[in-house]
Amino acid sequence: MDYNEFAKLELERWKYDMKKKPSIFDMASKGIQNKFNGILPNKYHEFMTTAIKNMVKAVLFGSTYLTKKPYLGLSLKEREELIIEKTKLYKNTAIIEGAGTGAGGIMLGLADFPLLLSIKIKLLYDIAAIYGFDVKDYKERIYILNIFQLAFSSQEHINKVFHRVEYWEAYVNGLPSDINSLDWREFQEQYRDYIDLAKLLQMVPGIGAFVGAYVNNKLVDKLSKTAIQAYRMRVL
Template sequence: MMLVESTDYLNDELKKIETWENEQKDLWFWEKIGRLPFILLDKLTPKFIQDKIGLAIDELGNYIQTGGQYLVKEENILKKFVPQDTSADEIHLDFLEQVPISKMDEIAEEIRNSRTKIATVQGATTGIGGLFTLAVDIPVLLGLSLKVLQEIAVCYGYDPKEKSERIFIVKCLQFSSSDIVGKKAILEDLTSFNLGNQNNQMISQLQGWREVVTTYRDSFGWKKLFQMIPIAGMIFGAFINRSSIGDVAEAGKMLYRKRRILERLNQMEQIQG
C-alpha cells in the first residue's frame, strides 16, 4: 500500500478529533425542558399525526435491517472524487484507499453544506403549519439525517449497504442527540468498530433501537416548541432543521474520520513492522 499521509500528520489529526470528542457537552436543563413539547404533542394531536411519528420508529428499524427507502447510491458520492470525464461506474470504494484524508474532508464538508441548505428549506416549509406540520417534520428530518450520514460514510470509504455500517450510522445519529453521559457511552461503544469488533456486541446493543428515535426526537423538542406557532414557525423551523442536520453531519464526519485515521495508522504499523 502507498502511504498517503505521514504518521505524524495522522496522529495530529487524531488528537484534534479527540479534542472535539471531549468538547461534546449537553445541558441537563434543556435535556429536561426538551421533552415538554412532545408531551403536549401526544395529548393534543389526532391519532393520524401521532402515527407519522410512530412511522419514523418503524422506518429506522427497516433501515437497520435492509437500508429501506433511505439507502443511497455510492456512485453519486464517488464521482466527486474523480475528474468529470470519468464515469462513476469505473470507480469503487477501494479507490478511496489512495485518497488523502484532506480530500475526504473536503467532499464531506461539501455534502454537509448542501444538506443543511435542503434542511433549511424543508424546515421552513413544515414550519408554516405550526403544530400539525411539526409531526410531519420529525420523520422527514430523520430521513435527511440518515441520508447525510450515509453520504459521509461513503466519503471516508465505508459502504452503507453493509449492515454493520448502518448500525454505526444509527449510533452516529444517536450520538448527535444524546446528553454528555450518552455521548460518553456511545464513544465507548464505537471503540469496538475501531478495533474491528463491529458485529455481535454492537448489534445486541441496538436491540432497543426504538429508544434512538425517542432520544433523537426529544433532543430538539424545546427548540421545536417555537415551531408550533403558525407562520412564525417557518423561521424557527428553517433555523432548527439547519442546525440539526449540521450537528448530525459534523458528528458523522468526525467519527468516520477517526475510523479512517486509525485504520491508516494501523496499516502503517504493519508495513513498518
C-alpha cells in the same frame, strides 16, 4: 502541520467533549424536556415514535440508500473537502424544507419531521461512502445509527454511545449475525426526546418558518460535524 495532524488534534478535542459527564444544565434541560413531553397529546408522541421507528427500519433493513459506492484512493483532506460540499447541499435542502413546512403551522410542522430524518439519512450514507466504507454491510449501518445517537442524545447517553464507538471493532465482533435480533427502541426514545423541544417552535404560527429553517440548518450541520469526527476515529 499537515492536514492529518490537524485532524488528529481536532479529534482529540472532540473525544474529550464526548467523555464529559452531564452538567447541571444538561440535567435541567432534560427536566424541561420531560415536562414538555408530558403536556403534548398522545397522538403527537405516536407520530414522532412512528416516524423514528420507520427511519431506523429504513436504515437497518431498507435498500433505498444502498446505492452509494465507497470512494477509493483519496486523501483525508480530499474526502473531507467533498463532505463539506455535500453538507452545504443538504443544509440548503433542509433550510428550504424547514421554512416551507414551518410556515404551515402544526400539521406541516409534523410533516417536516420524517422529511428531515430522510435528509439526514442520505447525508450520512454519503459521508460513509466518501470515507470509503461500504454501507451494504449492515454493521456499517449500525455505525450510522450510533452517529445519530452521538449527535442528538442527552450527554448521559452520549457517554455510553461514545464508549461503544471508540471501541468499535470490539463492539462489532459482538453483534448478532441476525439483524432482526437487534434492540433499537432505546435509540428511538433518545432521538425523539432530543428533537422535540427544538421542533415544537417550528409549529408556532408566525415564527415557524424562521425557526424551521434555522433549526434544520443547525441540526444537519451538527450531524455532519459529528460524523466527520466519528469516521476520523476509524480512518486515523
